[in-house]
């Protein structure tokens with residue numbers, strides 16, 4: 001199968017890329033990036049793209065499945081508008097193009113609490129993306145909703161480190177849905193949803209990602 005993977009340079013996306021390259025059912029991985037990919041592999045094509053002007057005629061939009069693990073933080077984005085562009089507008093634009101080119105399966109790295117009606121901006125943006133993707137008519141739409149993502153980051157994120165240390169200490173005392181979700185576990189669930197898609201829209205909740 002042909003997999004189209006977005007966010008392949010991120011924490012979850014890097015794990016998804018590794019798993020996809022090893023997976024016997026996946027023949028090719030196209031992983032569009034905004035700067036050169038550090039990974040080279042015979043199954044991998046990583047074209048440089050401008051996410052504000054996606055190349056609508058590229059042949060790789062027609063894939064068997066899309067996995068999307070794009071995202072930023074409010075601190076990096078600098079404003080709500082800039083955050084929304086990366087966490088909502090880019091994923092929706094790439095999903096539209098993939099759908100228009102006949103791709104039937106879409107797997108999104110969303111977030112625990114995603115809710116278009118939420119009063120919290122982050123949860124609302126994630127929920128609006130889930131809602132808008134639901135309107136595109138994919139045969140299979142998997143919404144993977146981790147809580148705090150665990151793993152080795154290149155950059156230092158103070159808030160996440162504090163939360164990680166608290167949740168890590170409380171560990172097994174916490175309800176499963178509040179525990180840390182390791183990035184490799186999330187990636188494995190996303191690959192599974194892409195390779196063996198379930199019909200319709202379904203949520204993979206954080207308690208299945210521990």
Ligand SMILES: NC(=O)c1ccc[n+]([C@@H]2O[C@H](COP(=O)([O-])OP(=O)(O)OC[C@H]3O[C@@H](n4cnc5c(N)ncnc54)[C@H](OP(=O)(O)O)[C@@H]3O)[C@@H](O)[C@H]2O)c1
Nearest residue numbers: 007008009010011012069070071072109111146147148149
């Ligand atoms: N952090 C958490 O605990 C947490 C919890 C729940 C859900 N989530 C969500 O899970 C998803 C994946 O998280 P993660 O921690 O794996 O993300 P991450 O490590 O921050 O990686 C994000 C990916 O998005 C790309 N990206 C960011 N800004 C971009 C831009 N302006 N244009 C194009 N590409 C851009 C990055 O590319 P570059 O390498 O080029 O920057 C990278 O590939 C995100 O949607 C996040 O909101 C996170």
